[in-house]
Amino acid sequence: MPGGPAVVLVHGIGMSSRYLAKLHDALLPDAAVFSVDLPGFAGLPKPRGDVDVETMAAALAEVVASLDAGPVVLVGHSMGTQWAVELGVQRPDLVSHVVIIGPVTDVAHRSAGAQLRALSVDTLLETPGTNWIVATDYVRCGVPWYLAQLRPMLAYPLEERVALLTVPLLIIRGERDPIAGPEWCRLLRDRAPVASLVHIPGRPHNAQRSAPRAVAAAILAHA
Template sequence: MGPQRRRLVIDGLAFEMIDSPRPSGSAAPAMVLVHGVGMSHRYLSRLHRRLGASTRVVSVNLPGFAGLPRPSDDIDVTKMGRALARVVATLGEDRVVLVGHSMGVQWSIEAALAPGEAVAAVVAIGPVCDERHRTLPSQATGLAVDTLGETPLINTIVFTDYLRCGIRWYLRQVRRMVAYPTEKRMRSLGVPVLVVRGERDPIAGRDWCRRLRDAARVSRLVEIPRQHHVVQHSAPHAVADAILFHTAGDWPDAAAVHARTAARNAS
């Protein structure tokens, strides 16, 4: 059976899900893939297929992107993340790994911080925004440099998705992205975090990714050689293998990490 597409409206926000069923005999946690600003599930499709050979995978198109209706108000990262958490809750899974790319990492963090026990881990691919480069010109420069290293196919997907998104909504969300304190919010997470970056990613630099890794309570960092920002499309096998290996159960489970976090907060 191929992926099933369906829409879901949460608090007036329209989401679309591309859902590949769990293969027979799979015990791996479900994977929920979250695109970045301006983007859609399309640049996650190779990773989706690779992960889908091992477990249930759901790619989510967020409100205002991928041709979905734009929200009437300029919603912030927290509100979008909380709505995403409610989408995850509809899946009926007791273990979910949120896999975010770029700004999708921010929305995934907020979804993992929302009430609920389903999220078992967060995967942060090419996370933004480096607090030392947290300006619109700096992010634009990084994006421009990255296009020189990506394949023509990736650049075509990226820029056609930007056009579908629309410049006004894109810029509204980019401002939210730049203002969001990723490192600070990462420290609040009570689930394990896997940070993934391409070795040549000019947007999610090595020092920044190391700081994010160190900010999380339970974390690891994987670097994919010779790859750039859209590493999940250019090297889907390597990224999928890293995700499956590092979320296979050798980390403390979410409940144990939640308990330690609560104890620390109480002390």
């Protein structure tokens, strides 16, 4: 839509843009929307060796710059929130607003075991369709690359990096999300210079899939 914002959607660890498709479509009437698949995910070739959050964000910056869409509204889900925030810190010229949905890693879940337990609980709250996409995307990603990305995910201090943002931050959390707890999301809101927090009633971690219109409305209001 002419005059609407340009929105870039970024998936999380193990995932692809498939589980962002409903949000993509919900935003389309009012925005130019781009969904990105990052290296090593969605069946794409895997980089050699570990890639930390800072390096992946720099690669994402190149993709965003190539869109020639002006400063974009950058939306990340789960680990995608780390890449989105880091890009916003590194290249604020490319980003007008940052939106993070279900941000990780909650200080209460900053270990592989805690992440697994929270993810297991979330699986019981998601729809069968969402669980199918998650499971098949994890297979496409593969265990070695998932574990290679899990290490930097657990190490990345999101609560410190949001404090360095010079663009507005919106935090979106499903009300029933066991991975991104309410205290954690409030902490991020309070650490960022300009930030707001929206809870999507009754929704789990993948709120962008179970309530795409509500999430899209929050993003557009933020932008």
